[in-house]
Amino acid sequence: MSRVSDYAFVNAKLRARIGIMHDSTLFDEMIKAPSLTEAVAKLEGSHHANLLEVYRNTGDLQQLELQMLDDEISLYREIEGYLPSLPSSFISVLLEKIEVDNVKNVIRLWYSDVVRQHIISYRSAYLYKKQIVHEIDYDKAVNAVSFPEFVHAFKGTPYEAVLDAFSMERLASEGLFPLEIALDHLWFSHLEKGIEKLGGIDRKIASQIYNTDVDLKNILMLTRYSYSYHLAYEELERVMIPMGYIYKEAEKTGALKSDDPMSVLSAIVRHHYPQISEEIQRIRRTADDLTTVEENNREIVLIEAYLGERRKHEYKKILVGDPFSIGVVLAYFFLCLQEDSTIRAILSGKYYGRSEMKIREGLGL
Amino acid sequence: MTAYAFRRKVHLSLVLTVAVLVATAFVFTPSLAAAAEEVEAVDYNLAWVCIAAALAFGFGALGAGMAISHVGSAAMGAISEKPEIATNALIFIALAEGLVVFGFITALMILGKI
Secondary structure (H helix, E strand, O other), X not given: OOHHHHHHHHHHHHHHHHHOOOOHHHXXXXXXXXXXXXXXXXXXXXXXXXXXXXXXXXXXXXXXXXXXXXXXXXHHHHHHHHOOHHHHHHHHHHHHHHXXXXXXXXXXXXXXXXXXXXXXXXXXXXOOXXXXXXXXXXXXXXXXXXXXXXXXXXXXXXXXXXXXXXXXHHHHHHOXXXXXXXXXXXXXXXXXHHHHHOOHHHHHHHHHXXXXXXXHHXXXXXXXXXXXXXXXXXXXXXXXXXXXXXXXXXXXXOXXXXXXXXXXXXXXXXXXXXXXXXXXXXXXXHOOOOOOHHHHHHHHHHHHHHHHHHHHHHHHHHHOOOOOOHHHHHHHHHHHHHHHHHHHHHHHHHHOOOOHHHHHHHHOO | OOHHHHHHHHHHHHHHHHHHXXXXXXXXXXXXXXXXXXXXXXXXXXXXXXXXXXXXXXHHHHHHHHHHHHHHHHHHHHHHHXXXXXXXXXXXXXXXXXXXXXXXXXHHHHHHOO
């Protein structure tokens, strides 16, 4: 089968869908709506109309978010069905990311219950309990009274080995952060293997997209942690995603073990992304006079927004490239996620009674 | 039926069509060759002319089939999401269809030389 026959149907379908995606007018109307109910009502007639139905039946924003997650999973499965075996198995790897995030939610719930002794019954109702990729007994996990029992709920899944490396004592003393990082790293290793399995141009495109994506995340990580929390460099190495051009070069040159790792890392970032580096410097220069924590956070928000724009730009670039490759599928997923997160942000802004300006600011509009 | 299974069926029918075309060419060529022997005034090999015509039409049909399978599946994908583009999509399918017409005309021109 040729690439043309593999992708003609699905990519034409997705390009047509991209063409009818929500424009900024809908988001604008939602932001302007005086209440949450009216903001949700604006979804009528759109491809998110089912959310309106869920909200009418339950009046619960969290149920609506759960429905959005279910729709997202269905979307991945639908596209998976249109593709031949290799790209289809890569979509499963992408679906695994949703599962990893869901597993992290389960861990947080269990941790709140058993370690922190908080009441979780109202929160566990909003947990996604259907099978995503692997068979996991979410109820058993949430209701586990000990850590070994919790781990047992993940038996036979790749998460079992990661969870096994931790203990109740370690979680109680270090918190959930190391475990969540370990789960993220597991997914990124699966992603790398998934990319390797893809053939020819697909491998090249997926590798370029995800390496750049991870680089942008690592840049954000470097900016956030080294600047705001002053993590030790050994920790910095641990939190950096072990993928992407920056990490690979830092690893090759031993940058993280050098005397001045930050300047070496900055040089690597400058070399690969001169524009980004310049923009971050500009944002930092303008924020030089700022001293309070809140103002430092504002700087991070600005850098985050800029890197978000860069991600969007990278994916849009793929759309004008090879029409018979996995690029269109990946760009479509990205645009869908963007759309969903915009809707989530607007609705939660409305729920908490934030002003129009605050919501727009949060969305970078 | 998934799009993938659908495309496999389209390819299978395409292969069968070509097989039938080739078989037809082989069945009719000997009799035409025999007819050529009877017409002494004709100074070129009638069998080769017929094969050339069959190839012109056959490859035209094959090319059109392949093009329509790709354009058609893309068109179906796009139309399923945006029905208003059906007319535009049909134009592209018709362009691919044109290949078989070119092959047919070429075959007629070759046969016209007999």
